[in-house]
Amino acid sequence: MNGVWCSPPAPPVKCDTTGCTVSNAYGIFPDRWTCSAAAAIFPSSEEELLEAVATGSRKKQKMRVVTRWSHSIPKLVCPGGEEGLIISTQELKRVVSVDEESMRMSVESGAALGDIISAAAEYKLALPQTPYWKGLTIGGLISTGAHGSSLFGKGSAVHEYVVGMRLVVPLRGGNASVVTFNSSHADLDAAKVSLGLLGGISQVTLQLQAMFKRSITNVRRDEQDLEESITEFGRTHEFGDLTWYPGQRKIVYRIDDRVPVNQSGDGVNDFIGFRQTLTAGLAITRLAEEMQEATKDAKGKCMTAKLQVEALEIIGSGFKNNDLGFVKYPIVGYQNKLQAAGSCLNSTEDLLLTACPWDPRIKGEFFHQTTMKINMTKISDFITDIKRLRDLNPSGSCGVELYNGILMRFVKASSAYLGANEDSVDLDFTYYRSKDPMVPRLDEDMLEEIEQMGLFKYGGTPHWGKNRNIAFQGVLKKYKKGEDFLKAMKKYDPEGLFSNEWTDGMLGIGKSKGVVIDKDGCALEGLCLCAGDRNCAPHKGYFCRAGRVYVYARVCRYEV
Incomplete structure (x- = not known):
């Protein structure tokens, strides 16, 4: 992954004689600003990380840890x-x-997922669950609760396979120390999904499994029984997920299960x-979608999405x-070759030729992501409400289909x-x-209503590394052990050196009033829920209105 011809996304940290800035992989945060800092440190060992935290502690500096590519959308870093x-x-x-007998691997926190997968495979071992994108680091992905799709065993979240961790924490009086967590440590459950608020992760120990094979078949079906089938599907297929194309009324079911290692196949x-x-x-x-947005060509988006989905099915x-290449289903192969992807990390060195689609250095994708977990007992009703809303505006959901539809994955408690x-x-x-x-989005009121319906009507919880600001307002109250997490923060970072204004607002602590930003046009980017027309774009015909299905929603709707 780090070869001569590798051209990964640009580093998120940039420094000059005046100081440093940090951004994310998309080049910008939800409120359009990068973040400033006095300095940046790039430790290459636990000892250097310890000294970095001690230095910040002595100076009483606010500190945040940033990963190699910084894929989190909100301002965590x-x-x-x-x-x-x-x-x-x-x-x-x-x-x-790597301990082959216990099948445990210890890695530094900045190790990339793709490198961890490859290293484990050399010992015929596998990490059973991962996100689908290789370009994440282990420290970043466990800190934000990243996951694959499974209700089997320990579930799909990578942090469920963490059995040890070394954390560098600041001490009162201007020093730092290393805290070692093992599977019996009372605070490991606080450290697993820490949002970087307890200190700097030095090492992570993962429980692996013997290498195994999977068999994958994508099946496209009509959506009519989605509400009834989704729960049974999740409890039947170990790695299965669903992709919903509501504008086309189609579902792609990924039937994905373990198979014997002697079954033939070398899938990728x-x-x-x-x-x-x-x-x-x-x-x-990108230019084509910008033109569709400017001309309010919803039917054009639907047509493009339909062609795209059909092309994806063929390949x-x-x-x-x-x-x-692809010949037919099933795709049978080893776990290390099927669990995640990311060949754009190995693109040629010339950005004028190829790149990751979202690389901010080129004119490519630029997007929002709304991601939420809905309780299995409520998911059928949520799907029914989305269908009701879709039926009122059949072309309004085609925009998500241009970005591979609505991906639905299973996450265990x-x-x-x-x-x-x-x-x-x-x-x-x-x-x-x-x-x-x-600039408002075409049919943005539809996705805003779905977003608010999922978060507020159905009590959905946001993915910590994705989402717009409104998803995080008052979010800690949704967690059964939210108060326990705050106690752990106080224990390991008593002076709050690893927090920032944004995380304080999200967690409802300190002097911050939250993460909502009330200003003209704030609802367009999810910085607020519209309370009046000025929060939308009345000069462009977008006004603050109630939801059509979830009447308590407040959305920016286009009215001629």
């Missing part, structure tokens, strides 16, 4: 002002040890959305029977304080975002 300290895990990326996951992509093609695609969505409260379905909505924050 901001160090709390221009006097703050950025600590990057870019160089903390080694595999520390090269998901089309994570492949190296021609930058010229990305620019053309197996990027799954390959072998390194050569967790003991982690900020993990899933109950067995849940995680729904991912990815959709167009304008480069101009004051």
Whole structure:
């Protein structure tokens, strides 16, 4: 992954003689600002990380840890002002040890998921659950509760496979220490999904399994029985997920289960959305969607989405029977080749040729992501409400279909304080975002109503590394052990050096009044719920209105 011809996304930390800034992989945060800091440190060992935290502690600096590519959308990594300290895990990326007998692997917190998967495979071991994107670091993904899809065993969240952790924490009086957590430590459940608020993760120990094979078949069906089938599907297929195309009234069921290791097949996951992509093609695609937005061409979006879904079906969505390409289902292969994708990390060095589709250095994708976990007992009713809303505006949901539809994954209840409260379905909505924050989106009221319906009517909890600001207002109250997490914060970071204004607002602590920003046009970017027309774009015909199905929603609707 780090070869001569590798051209991963640009580092998120940039420094000059005046100080440093940090952003994310998309080049910008929800309120359009990067974050400033006095300095950045790039430790390459636990000793150097310890000294970095001790330095910040002595100076009483606000500190935040940033990962190699910084994929979190909300402002988790901001160090709390221009006097703050950025600590990057870019160089903390080694595999520390592998114990074949216990099937445990210890890695530094900046180790990339793709590298961890490959290293485990060398010992014929596998991490049973991961997100689908290789370009995450282990420290970042467990801190935000990242996951795959499963209700089997320990479930789909990677932090459920963490059996040890070494955390560098600040001490009162200007020093730092290393805290070692093992599976019996009372506070491991606080440290697993910590949002980086307890200190800097040095090492993570993972419980692996013997290498195994999976068999994957994508089946496209009509949506009519989705409410009845979704729960049974999740409890039947170990790695199964669903992709819903509501405008087309279709569901793609991914039937995905373990099979014996002697079953023939050498399948590969090269998901089309994570492949190296021609930058010229990305620019053309973006320009076409911008024109559809400007001309309010919803039917054009629907037509493009239908062609795209059919094309994906023909090429197996990027799954390959072998390194050569897709022939037919099932795709049978080893776990390390099927669990995640990310070949765009290995794109050629010339950005003028290929890149990851969302790389901010090119004219490519720029999007919002709304992601929430809905309790399994409530998911059928939520799906019914989405269908009711869709039926009132059949073309209004085609925008998400251009970004691979609504991905639905299964997440098991967790003991982690900020993990899933109950067995849940995680729904991912990815959709167009304008480069101009004051430009409204086509049919944006529909997705805003779905967002508010899921979060407020059905009590959904947001993915910590995704979402717009409104998803995080008062969010800690939704967690059964939210207060226990605050106690752990106070215990390991008594002076609050690893928090910032945004995280304080999200957790409802300190002097912050929350993460909602009330200003003209704030609802367009999810910085607020509209309370009046000025929060939308009345000069462009978008006014604050009640929801059509969820009448308590407040959305920006276009009215001629």
